[in-house]
Amino acid sequence: MLNLQAVSVGFRADAHVLSNIDLGLEQGSVTIVTGAGGSGKSSLLAVAAGVVPKLIRPQRMQGRVSLGGTDIATIGTADLFRRIGLVLQSVEDQVWDLSVEDLIAFPLENRGVPKAEIRIRAAAVIAQMNIGRLIGRQVRTLSGGERRIAALASALVWQPQVLILDEPTSGLDPEARARMVAILRELRKQRLTMLIAEQDLGWFDGLAERVVFLKDGRIIDDLSWSSAVQASMPYVAAGIEPPFAPQEPRPMQQREDAGAALAVKQLSSTLRRPDGAPVLCSVDLTLARGEVAGLIGSNGAGKTTLMRTLLGLETAASGSIEIGGKDSAGCTVAQRARQIGYVSQNLRRMFFLLSLVEEVVFSLSGGETGAKAVAAHRDRAIELLRGVGLADRAEASPFTLSAREQLMLALVCIEATLPSVVILDEPLIACDRDSRAGVLAFLGRCRSRGCAVLLVSHDLQLVDRASDRVLILDGGRLAFDGPTQAAWSSDVFAHRGWRQPAGGEISAIEGAHRASA
Amino acid sequence: MHPLDRINPFIKLLAALLLSSLGWFAGSALASALAAAIALFGVIICRLPQTSGYLKLMALVGGLVTLSWTLSFVWNGVPIATAINDALGMAFRLIATTGSFFIAIETTSAGSLLAACSRLRLPGFVTLVLVLVVGMIPLMREEFRNIGETQRARGLELDRGPLAKRIVYALGRGVPLMVQTYRMAEMIALALSIYGFDPKVARTSWRDIGWLTIQTTFPPTLPMR
Numbered sequence: 001m002l003n004l005q006a007v008s009v010g011f012r013a014d015a016h017v018l019s020n021i022d023l024g025l026e027q028g029s030v031t032i033v034t035g036a037g038g039s040g041k042s043s044l045l046a047v048a049a050g051v052v053p054k055l056i057r058p059q060r061m062q063g064r065v066s067l068g069g070t071d072i073a074t075i076g077t078a079d080l081f082r083r084i085g086l087v088l089q090s091v092e093d094q095v096w097d098l099s100v101e102d103l104i105a106f107p108l109e110n111r112g113v114p115k116a117e118i119r120i121r122a123a124a125v126i127a128q129m130n131i132g133r134l135i136g137r138q139v140r141t142l143s144g145g146e147r148r149i150a151a152l153a154s155a156l157v158w159q160p161q162v163l164i165l166d167e168p169t170s171g172l173d174p175e176a177r178a179r180m181v182a183i184l185r186e187l188r189k190q191r192l193t194m195l196i197a198e199q200d201l202g203w204f205d206g207l208a209e210r211v212v213f214l215k216d217g218r219i220i221d222d223l224s225w226s227s228a229v230q231a232s233m234p235y236v237a238a239g240i241e242p243p244f245a246p247q248e249p250r251p252m253q254q255r256e257d258a259g260a261a262l263a264v265k266q267l268s269s270t271l272r273r274p275d276g277a278p279v280l281c282s283v284d285l286t287l288a289r290g291e292v293a294g295l296i297g298s299n300g301a302g303k304t305t306l307m308r309t310l311l312g313l314e315t316a317a318s319g320s321i322e323i324g325g326k327d328s329a330g331c332t333v334a335q336r337a338r339q340i341g342y343v344s345q346n347l348r349r350m351f352f353l354l355s356l357v358e359e360v361v362f363s364l365s366g367g368e369t370g371a372k373a374v375a376a377h378r379d380r381a382i383e384l385l386r387g388v389g390l391a392d393r394a395e396a397s398p399f400t401l402s403a404r405e406q407l408m409l410a411l412v413c414i415e416a417t418l419p420s421v422v423i424l425d426e427p428l429i430a431c432d433r434d435s436r437a438g439v440l441a442f443l444g445r446c447r448s449r450g451c452a453v454l455l456v457s458h459d460l461q462l463v464d465r466a467s468d469r470v471l472i473l474d475g476g477r478l479a480f481d482g483p484t485q486a487a488w489s490s491d492v493f494a495h496r497g498w499r500q501p502a503g504g505e506i507s508a509i510e511g512a513h514r515a516s517a
Numbered sequence: 518m519h520p521l522d523r524i525n526p527f528i529k530l531l532a533a534l535l536l537s538s539l540g541w542f543a544g545s546a547l548a549s550a551l552a553a554a555i556a557l558f559g560v561i562i563c564r565l566p567q568t569s570g571y572l573k574l575m576a577l578v579g580g581l582v583t584l585s586w587t588l589s590f591v592w593n594g595v596p597i598a599t600a601i602n603d604a605l606g607m608a609f610r611l612i613a614t615t616g617s618f619f620i621a622i623e624t625t626s627a628g629s630l631l632a633a634c635s636r637l638r639l640p641g642f643v644t645l646v647l648v649l650v651v652g653m654i655p656l657m658r659e660e661f662r663n664i665g666e667t668q669r670a671r672g673l674e675l676d677r678g679p680l681a682k683r684i685v686y687a688l689g690r691g692v693p694l695m696v697q698t699y700r701m702a703e704m705i706a707l708a709l710s711i712y713g714f715d716p717k718v719a720r721t722s723w724r725d726i727g728w729l730t731i732q733t734t735f736p737p738t739l740p741m742r
Contacts, residue, residue, distance in 0.1 A: 055710050081711050088711075090704060097655050099518070101735040102628035105723045109635070110713040118723040119736060135735050136518070138626075140656070154712070311670045337672035348696060349667040352689035367672050369685075399696045417672065 001027045001193045002162050007047055007063030009217075017043045018217045021063070025162070028191035030184075030207055032198050035214035036239030036432045037404055041197035042089060042166055044214065048195055049086045049164045050075070068161065078111065085155030087148065089166040089197075100134045100142070100150045101126075104157055125153045129183060143299045145176025149183065162193045169203055171345075171426060173299055173458040174498040177203050199432070201228065202243040202461075202499070213238040239433050241461070260322070261420045261452035262287040262310075262340075267319035269305050269476075278317060279305040281476040287421060287452035292443050294467030294484065295456045298496065302476040303456050307423055310454075312336045324420030338366060341414035341422040347406040351398035356390055356409055357381045359398055363416035384412045388438065404435045411442045422446060422453045428462055440466060464488070464501035472496075518733060521563065521624035525731050526633045526651075529625065533617035540613030546602045549609035556616025565623045567658070575615065579608040627652035629731050632722035641716025649705075653698075660697050664690050 007021040018040050025031055033041050046052040050072045053061055065072045072080055098106065104125060108118045126132055131149060134142065139150055148168055155163065168184070169177040181203050184194065188207055198204065201211065204225075211228035213221040213235070221234040228234070232242035262285070269280035279302045287293055297303050308314040310321060312333040321328045323339040344350050353359050358374060360381035365373045374381075385391045388408040393401070398409055407427060414422055427439050443466050446453050457463055463470060463484070470487035472480035480492040487493055488500045521529065540552035557575075560568055583604045590600030630651050634644035669675055673686050724732040 051707070051711070055707060077710065078713050078715065081713060086711055088704070088708070097627050097652050099626065099628050101723070102626075102631070107712045109631070109720050109722055110715065110718065112718050112721050115721060115723055118721065122723060122735070138518070140659070308666075313666050313670065332674065332676045333666075333669035334672050334674040334676065337670055342667075342670040344667045344670070346663070346667070349664045349693050350671055352668060352673070352692045354692075363672065367674060399693075413671070 001025050001029075001068060002048060002195070003064075003066045004044075004048060005064045005066075007065060008061070009043060009047055009052060009058045010060040011058050013059055016060075016217050017058075018047065021047075021217075021219060023048075023212060023219070025193055025195060027193055028188075029209055030188050030194045030196070031210045031212060032196050032201060032204060032208045033212045033214055034197070034199055034201060034235075034238060034240060036199075036434070038402060039214040039238065040217035041214055043217070045086075045164050045166050045195065045197050048162075049084050050077075050080045051086070054080065081107075082111075082158045083161045085152075085158065085160035085163045087151045087155050087163075087165045087168065089170075098139055100131070100137055100139060100153075103139055103150055104154045107154060107157055121157055125157050128156070128186075129153050143176065145172045145179060145299070148172070148176075148180060152180075152183065156187075160192075162195065163187065165194065165196045167197055167199070169198065169200065171458065174460065174496070175298055177458075178497075181207060199240050200243055200459075205229070215239065236433070241433055241436060259289055259325070260286045261289045261291070261324060261450070262454075263320075263322040264310070265320045265322075267306075267309060267321065268317045269302075269309055270315045270317045271305055273476075277476065279476050280309065282319070283476075283478055285471065285478060285481070287454065289420075289450035289452055290447045291469065292447065292453040292455060292467050293469045293471055294463035295454055295471045295473060296458070296460070296463060297473035301473040303473055305476075306473065307342075307425060307454075307456060310421075310423065311340060311342055334367070337419075338417060339420050341417055341419035343407075343410045343414055343422070343424045343427055345426040347403070347410050348399065350410055350413070351406075354397060355395045356385060356398055356401075357394040359409060359413055360384055360416055363413040366417070381416070384416055385409075388412055404432060404438070407435060408438050411438070415442070415445065418449075419451060422451055424453060424455050424457070426457050426459070427455070428457070428459055436462065460498070460501040518626055519563070519565070519624040521620075522626050522629050523730050523733050524624075525727065525729055526621070526625040526630045527637065528729055529621035530618075533621040536617040537610075537614035540610040546606035546609060549606045549613065552613035553609040553616065556613045556620070559620050560616050563620055563624060565620070567619075567623060571616075571619055575612055579612055582608045582611055622651055622654065625651055626733075629724075629733065631720070632724040632726050632731055635720040635722045636726040638719065641714075641718070641720075644720070645709075645714070645716065653701075656701065657694070657698060660701075661690065661694055664693050664697075 002025040004021050004023045007018055008016050009018040010016045021044060033044055035041050043052065046056065047065060050065065052058055054077050067075065067083060101122060104122045105118050108121060126135065129149060129152070131153060134146060134150060139147055142150060169180050172180065185207050187194065196208070201208070208225050210225060211223050212219055215238050220237055223231060223234065229244045232245045235242040264283055264285040267280055267283040268278045271279045273279055283306065295303055295306070305314060309316050312328065312331065323336065326339070328336055351359055353362060353369065357378060358369065361374050361377045362369055364377040364380055382391050382394055385394055388411070390405060390408060398406065401409060428435055439462070443453055455463060455467055467484050469482065470480065470484050471478055472487065472492050474492065480487060480490050482490070536552055536556060540549045543549050543552065560571060586604035586607050587600045590603055591597055595603070627648050630648050631644065634647060665675060668690060673689065675683055675686055723735065726732070
């Protein structure tokens with residue numbers, strides 16, 4: 001159905017992003033392309049979809065891409081994107097403030113399809129994906145999972161021959177992932193050919209038939225699904241965490257009773273749910289110095305409101321927050337920031353200075369900028385950047401860094417303020433071994449310095465690996481607060497219907513075998 | 518979605534144009550004040566989410582305009598009473614213009630505007646520019662707010678301290694906003710091509726579009742067999 005033959009692509013004269021790719025997709029097959037960040041997954045998908053070279057022109061491109069035996073270079077752009085449905089990775093950046101029905105109808109309206117046919121086709125895809133409840137809502141008010149489903153519906157409205165999805169489940173909560181995979185399974189039953197770039201393969205059992213491993217723009221392995229679930233070496237070679245392998249045992253942390261870094265008492269939010277109940281309801285929470293607690297919960301459980309209230313971005317209706325033994329009432333958000341470090345999910349929003357060294361100096365100096373501050377703190381800033389391998393880019397703009405490098409810079413900036421508490425909001429949406437190792441090393445340094453960490457994440461593998469304790473928020477209340485291993489076997493967790501992380505005691509990925517290789 | 522989204526966006530834009538013209542072409546400050554009052558009344562009764570921010574901004578800008586123009590007129594030898602009258606007239610015209618267009622833009626969804634442009638058979642590039650302006654404003658505003666919150670949480674003191682420092686810090690928000698705007702524009706351009714937007718092709722719409730009103734509710738339709 002879709003064939004890439006000896007495809008090489010370069011956006012610079014001196015480097016290829018894809019080298020000599022040979023990949024054929026059979027009609028009705030589901031293929032996953034996996035690899036670390038920067039391995040060329042998105043570029044491969046862009047080439048397969050025809051985005052490269054039709055919309056984005058590379059400096060060099062060799063090889064041939066054909067759809068149904070026809071070279072896609074000879075297919076018109078409009079016809080090509082009718083035959084290939086594509087959902088990009090940053091869905092939130094590619095839609096305006098459209099409503100769901102407008103987004104679904106958009107490709108049809110753009111091609112001048114008559115009104116009656118638009119309505120029929122849009123209604124068909126809405127029914128097929130069971131998203132009638134989303135009609136009338138603006139796409140940007142939807143949760144991450146719902147947005148991707150709306151974008152998928154828009155890609156399906158032409159009934160394409162091939163569906164190409166870039167990281168469709170990354171960063172989603174387990175429920176949303178399960179919903180997305182269930183939809184894709186239904187599409188597979190209809191013999192839709194799919195090419196999916198993904199790092200966390202644990203959710204794709206019963207869907208994918210083949211896994212292609214990419215590294216530095218080259219295919220380094222190509223396995224059937226049954227072989228891929230039993231392997232671990234290809235994942236390691238590709239620079240990602242083996243999704244089906246048991247995790248390394250978490251080192252037991254011996255912590256002395258060093259007092260509370262964060263004490264939250266009877267915290268309720270002013271923000272209310274549609275039924276009038278507060279989003280946060282009488283939350284009691286204590287984090288000891290040097291403790292890492294994982295906070296999990298469904299969308300709407302109140303995680304974001306809890307984070308925002310701790311940071312001072314939301315007003316508390318009642319209750320108290322003590323950070324490092326001091327009541328935070330009356331402090332501005334910036335004053336709290338000296339005690340409570342925050343790593344945002346969207347790292348680009350965190351930076352505002354022109355170089356890495358200035359960003360670190362801002363944190364080291366307690367909020368100073370300019371040449372005088374840089375002169376006073378430069379050496380220490382460079383030393384901190386060296387610790388994460390960024391010293392040689394000290395004068396570069398933070399916005400030129402890769403996602404992994406931006407994460408490392410954010411962690412260094414937070415570390416430089418010597419906070420009592422750190423909140424990490426979904427620090428890893430990818431499973432790169434390097435990124436994961438960087439976050440785990442940061443957590444290790446926090447522990448040894450006596451800094452408490454609240455790790456807010458849908459990545460249960462990371463929570464399992466990194467946390468001493470798990471907090472499960474449900475309907476604005478802390479429904480579970482206990483040791484990590486106990487969390488996975490608790491009734492509260494079982495009630496969610498989520499799969500346990502691979503390291504959990506009764507982990508079950510249906511039909512998958514534990515890695516032995 | 519605001520109830521006024523049902524009104525054809527071009528009717529709203531026309532009404533805004535008429536009200537702001539009344540403010541500009543009226544000779545006296547009193548007539549401009551009337552136009553400004555109508556615009557402000559409209560802003561308040563429409564209960565838009567950004568009303569409070571708009572009113573604060575207009576109080577600040579209106580005050581600055583009145584002050585600066587009064588000083589300028591007096592400096593050039595205009596009697597003080599006339600100077601104040603003319604300066605107030607300028608401020609009221611500004612409020613009448615921004616207020617009326619604020620209502621028209623804030624109560625219009627990108628989807629309704631796209632449909633209205635299709636109905637008028639506007640050239641593709643005009644549709645694109647109009648929809649980008651209307652569609653991007655809420656996105657940029659949301660992004661600006663999010664950046665401000667993230668940077669406050671990073672330790673940037675935007676709420677207290679010397680005014681000069683706060684202004685410098687506030688300008689710092691422009692850096693990520695510019696990066697994000699560029700990135701968003703690039704992604705939207707790519708998405709438009711993928712979604713088949715072609716300025717040369719006449720667009721259609723799923724909506725019933727009248728000269729005065731526009732359909733906002735997707736009709737239940739039986740799926741195609």
